[in-house]
Amino acid sequence: MQVPKDLKYTKDHEWARVEGATVSVGITDYAQDKLGDVVFIEIENGGTRVKQGEKFGTVESVKSVSDLFSPLSGKITDVNKDLLEHPEYVNKDPYGKAWMIKLAADAVKDEMSQLMDADAYEKYCKEAG
Amino acid sequence: MKRTPLYETHRKLGAKLMEFGGYDMPLQYTGIIDEHLTVRNKAGIFDVSHMGEIFISGKDALAFCEWLTPNHVARLSPGQAQYSFLLNEQGGVIDDLIIYRLDSDSFMFCVNASNTDKDYSWILSHKKGKVIIDNRSDDIGLISVQGPLSGKIMEPIFSDAHDVKRFTFKTDTYKGRQVYLSRTGYTGEDGYECFVDNPVVVDLWNAIMESGASYGIKPIGLGARDTLRAEMGYPLYGMELNDTTTPLSANLGWVIKIDKGPFVGSEALKSVVEHGVNKRLVGIIMNGKSIPRHQNPVQWKDRIIGEVTTGTYSPSLSRGIAMAYVDNDVESNEVGIDIRSILHTGAVVQLPFIKK
The missing domain is CATH 3.30.1360.120 (Probable tRNA modification gtpase trme; domain 1)
Incomplete structure (x- = not known):
């Protein structure tokens, strides 16, 4: 299981990467492995405002449906349209080509501190099995 | 486990x-x-x-299997297999199964894992004549x-x-x-x-x-x-088949040999044949990318006409597909499926989804 050190993680298995003023968001390697082959992704439109922990889309594998929850509050500034055409990127490259949204975050510092770092997330996944 | x-x-x-x-x-x-x-x-x-194997043998095994199941068991030669059911008195499906004729007076039922114990009890409780019933699952x-x-x-x-x-x-x-x-x-x-x-x-x-x-x-x-x-549009017990659904609604009337003589459920099925079915099983291929799921409501115009039994992604078609029971009076080639409160359209098709 890959858990990049430079990202922060939610209990719902999303990751957040701070890139200057924006934060990109996706789901983790652990999540894609649990889901199996991802075949369909729905994401809120650009411009939508989401709160931390609020749903911003759904991801479907052959067998199951999971909601996507935003790690931070803010405005969605960009949606990965390439990913919507190629949901399999989630399985192949969860931290790269499978980024889902970019957020203009409202309170990066405060909210990022509530997320797990890589070590804590890895421990969290091991406990979940 | x-x-x-x-x-x-x-x-x-x-x-x-x-x-x-x-x-x-x-x-x-x-x-x-x-x-x-x-x-x-x-x-x-x-x-x-995990599938179950229940053996039925003895002098009266053929007559017993003929009584217990709706297909024509006597038409099987040793070495032949047949799709059939265990039905209740109302014609509902207790299980679907394959009957293997091992010998003139010896049969094997291959049944669903989750139903093996239920089937075995059912068969024992309907025992007739000189037969030996052996669950070797x-x-x-x-x-x-x-x-x-x-x-x-x-x-x-x-x-x-x-x-x-x-x-x-x-x-x-x-x-x-x-x-x-x-x-x-x-x-x-x-x-x-x-x-x-x-x-x-x-x-x-x-x-x-x-x-x-x-x-x-x-x-x-x-x-x-x-x-x-x-x-392939094959039914799965617990999805398309259950104890309140008859095989006639599931397009499986070909299995039911209503004129072969009395069998468990035959009286009830005769009445269904006479009056027709209220619901029928159809295939639906989604027009867009959404994937229907078990129990999603099926709509036509503003009316709910049924429910998805099996909904999944078809790897061969790269589309969402569904099997659903819908009201038999609806003839439309296009229906809506309510997937998490959003209506998505799909085309009603003949099963199977892919031709082999």
């Missing part, structure tokens, strides 16, 4: 395991889509040892090999594999143990099912994997088994 003789094999192969029918079974190995397409294009091997393993290359893979192991025609079987041996080698399956592809005693299940699995290596054989989990059967 029960384990099949192949449990350790699945773990070594890196399978994701899940509970099914009381067993710890492989859900997937390499991934459902890859496994699905392997079976469609080459061949795959499945451990379906815990002693017998079942390996299924499915796909266009399955004949090439099985012929080196069973010399008579080529001669086993569709829906027939032969009694063979493997390592001194008896095997029923059957040309049946649940995928729509050519294939075999091998009923074999537990102690040689692992050896036979390994021999098939070895024989199939150069043909690209892969182990296939229950995830792909479900998408394969869904593309």
Whole structure:
């Protein structure tokens, strides 16, 4: 299981990467492995405002449906349209080509501190099995 | 939770395991889509040892099976197999099964894992005449090999594999143990099912994997088994079939030989035949990318006309597909499916979804 050190993680298995003023968001390697082959992704439109922990889309594998929850509050500034055409990127490259949204975050510092770092997330996944 | 003789094999192969029918079974190995397409294009091997095997033998076995099940058992010669049901008095489905005629007075019922105990009790409680009923589910393993290359893979192991025609079987041996080698399956592809005693299940699995290596054989989990059967429109007990649904609604009227003489459920089914069915089972292919799921409501205009029984992603069509019971008076070629409160349209199609 890959858990990049430079990202922060939610209990719902999303990751957040701070890139200057924006934060990109996706789901983790652990999540894609649990889901199996991802075949369909729905994401809120650009411009939508989401709160931390609020749903911003759904991801479907052959067998199951999971909601996507935003790690931070803010405005969605960009949606990965390439990913919507190629949901399999989630399985192949969860931290790269499978980024889902970019957020203009409202309170990066405060909210990022509530997320797990890589070590804590890895421990969290091991406990979940 | 029960384990099949192949449990350790699945773990070594890196399978994701899940509970099914009381067993710890492989859900997937390499991934459902890859496994699905392997079976469609080459061949795959499945451990379906969780399936139940109930043997019925004795002087009155034929008459008893004829009473117990709606298909024409007497038309089976030894070595032939037949799709059928156990029905309740109302014509509802207790289970769907394959009947193998082993001998003039000896039969094997292959039943769903989750229903084995229920079926066994039902059969015992309806016992008539001189028959012996034996549930050997815990002693017998079942390996299924499915796909266009399955004949090439099985012929080196069973010399008579080529001669086993569709829906027939032969009694063979493997390592001194008896095997029923059957040309049946649940995928729509050519294939075999091998009923074999537990102690040689692992050896036979390994021999098939070895024989199939150069043909690209892969182990296939229950995830792909479900998408394969869904593309063929094959019903699954608990989804399309249950104790309040008759086979007539499920397009399975061809199994019901209403004129063969009385059988359990025949009176109720006669009345259904006379009055017609209220609901019928249809296939729906989604127009967009959304994937219908079990129990999603089906709509036509503003009216709810039914419910999805099986909804999944079809790897062959790269689309969402559904089987659904809908009101029989609705003739529309297009319906809506309410997927998480948003209506998506789909085309009503004849089953199966893919023609083989």
